[in-house]
Amino acid sequence: MASIITVGRRKTAVARVKLTEGSGKVTVNKKDLEKYFPIDLLREEVLRPFLATSTQGRYDAKVLVNGGGPTGQAGAVKLAIARSLVALDEDHRQNLRNAGLLTRDPRMVERKKYGQKKARKRFQFSKR
Numbered sequence: 001m002a003s004i005i006t007v008g009r010r011k012t013a014v015a016r017v018k019l020t021e022g023s024g025k026v027t028v029n030k031k032d033l034e035k036y037f038p039i040d041l042l043r044e045e046v047l048r049p050f051l052a053t054s055t056q057g058r059y060d061a062k063v064l065v066n067g068g069g070p071t072g073q074a075g076a077v078k079l080a081i082a083r084s085l086v087a088l089d090e091d092h093r094q095n096l097r098n099a100g101l102l103t104r105d106p107r108m109v110e111r112k113k114y115g116q117k118k119a120r121k122r123f124q125f126s127k128r
């Protein structure tokens with residue numbers, strides 16, 4: 001089986017995943033998954049596509065991720081892995097779709113507007 005390369009994005013993070021058949025080892029930026037994502041919640045997020053398709057331990061994932069913070073990066077990796085699983089086997093699409101793992105999260109940081117303190121917060125209004 002040839003390896004599959006897919007891209008996932010979340011906020012400003014971009015993840016590229018290379019999925020190959022193997023023992024279930026996930027490396028992120030040449031580090032072990034546990035080292036790169038020390039928070040349990042983020043590790044579960046990354047591995048959720050494997051759980052939804054019950055393919056834990058069947059594929060190795062080599063991930064290159066940059067931009068954003070830990071949460072955005074975990075979301076980007078999750079989407080990329082889900083897309084890889086669909087590319088390998090189209091039967092996985094319905095399970096992943098039902099789990100909400102194939103939807104790109106469109107939420108981005110809103111830009112700061114001039115004449116305001118932040119994107120929506122305004123300076124204090126003084127009537128007099």
